[in-house]
Amino acid sequence: xxxxxxxxxxxxxxxxxxxxxxxxxxxxxxxxxxxxxxxxxxxxxxxxxxxxxxxxxxxxxxxxxxxxxxxxxxxxxxxxxxxxxxxxxxxxxxxxxxxxxxxxxxxxxxx
Amino acid sequence: xxxxxxxxxxxxxxxxxxxxxxxxxxxxxxxxxxxxxxxxxxxxxxxxxxxxxxxxxxxxxxxxxxxxxxxxxxxxxxxxxxxxxxxxxxxxxxxxxxxxxxxxxxxxxxxxx
Numbered sequence: 001x002x003x004x005x006x007x008x009x010x011x012x013x014x015x016x017x018x019x020x021x022x023x024x025x026x027x028x029x030x031x032x033x034x035x036x037x038x039x040x041x042x043x044x045x046x047x048x049x050x051x052x053x054x055x056x057x058x059x060x061x062x063x064x065x066x067x068x069x070x071x072x073x074x075x076x077x078x079x080x081x082x083x084x085x086x087x088x089x090x091x092x093x094x095x096x097x098x099x100x101x102x103x104x105x106x107x108x109x110x111x
Numbered sequence: 112x113x114x115x116x117x118x119x120x121x122x123x124x125x126x127x128x129x130x131x132x133x134x135x136x137x138x139x140x141x142x143x144x145x146x147x148x149x150x151x152x153x154x155x156x157x158x159x160x161x162x163x164x165x166x167x168x169x170x171x172x173x174x175x176x177x178x179x180x181x182x183x184x185x186x187x188x189x190x191x192x193x194x195x196x197x198x199x200x201x202x203x204x205x206x207x208x209x210x211x212x213x214x215x216x217x218x219x220x221x222x223x224x
Contacts, residue, residue, distance in 0.1 A: 034212070034213075036215075041218075041220075042217055042218070043113065043115075043201050043203075043215035043216050043217050043218050044154070044201070044215045045113070045215070046212055046213070046214060046215075049212060087154065089154075097142065097144065097159035097161070097166050097167035098156045098159065098167050098169055099144075099156060099213060100156070101153055101154040101155075102153070103153045104153065
């Protein structure tokens with residue numbers, strides 16, 4: 001069964017203080033790893049898809065990387081508007097349409 | 112705006128009742144997915160439909176059922192509701208039957224009293 005573990009559960013940063021979120025996964029034949037952002041009371045918003053180890057993607061202050069066992073979401077010089085829950089999900093080879101999500105990391109950026 | 116529309120936004124009902132949640136996917140998307148999000152369980156996959164047919168099933172209770180209609184909108188039916196069914200229910204859609212990028216709606220918040 002596919003499993004995703006995210007750490008830390010919560011992260012508090014000062015504006016401009018860079019950091020990283022971790023997503024460790026166990027999956028039979030990774031077909032894709034997804035990062036989503038979720039604001040309170042809203043649906044997850046797609047950020048990145050990574051398909052193979054070594055792949056990296058960037059969007060504004062966010063950069064996602066992938067290894068064979070984990071993914072990192074690096075946040076450079078964060079702003080208060082980056083405060084949200086960040087969700088990691090995997091698509092495994094034995095789960096046709098199913099994404100398995102981690103519990104998420106709640107990020108709070110203080111001005 | 113993801114392009115995925117869910118109605119209603121909020122639903123308050125009593126135990127034992129039956130409700131229907133509706134989802135309209137993004138234009139052109141053939142796959143619809145249903146997820147349940149609660150505080151203790153996180154985001155859990157329930158079921159997927161692709162072009163009208165059930166394609167994958169997760170931890171969906173027997174009291175829950177879903178279908179996708181010819182116009183590709185989908186409905187999730189929840190019956191014999193229990194207090195523990197209170198949660199956010201999300202619909203997502205993607206273009207393909209396998210997992211491409213899933214775009215999520217804003218969700219339906221169900222409160223069972």
